Amino acid sequence: MSIVVCSSDERVGNLAVVVSDPSVVQTLRSQLTWIVRGMYSNPPAHGARVVTNVLANKQLFDEWKDHIKAMSSRVTAMREALRAELVKLGTPGNWDHIVKQIGLFSYTGLTQRQAEYLIQEYHIYLLKSGRINVCGLNPSNVQYMARAMHDAVTKFPNEE
Structure with a gap:
């Protein structure tokens, strides 16, 4: 099993875990859910950067309003x-x-x-x-x- 760590505000991707022992699935799911919850609570920063640029530029802001x-x-x-x-x-x-x-x-x-x-x-x-x-x-x-x-x-x- 491999774990990829990335900044929570730059996330993108998919995680697949293959296990040979079905008895570990519940524990594994619980731990992964714990990790993912933190990511759900912190949205990616890209959208915030776009909004900041649009709001700071009068031309872009007016275009957005239109x-x-x-x-x-x-x-x-x-x-x-x-x-x-x-x-x-x-x-x-x-x-x-x-x-x-x-x-x-x-x-x-x-x-x-x-x-x-x-x-x-x-x-x-x-x-x-x-x-x-x-x-x-x-x-x-x-x-x-x-x-x-x-x-x-x-x-x-x-x-x-």
């Missing part, structure tokens, strides 16, 4: 487009919550059965709770998403 505004506007536009398509289709229910929520993710209000239907029939991958990543929507697929949601909601009315 990117944040563009991303935020895009997410808002996709939320509004999805809601508008659902309303246009006459999808049962009130879809205002989609535009009232903020952030990159949205709880659609779909049931587990409806979410599973979207996965199986439309290859739209979302959590069983109905939570979606709004960033996965774009002007080319928002109608597809709305039609799929409409189909799921009408085929499987809220039962849960």
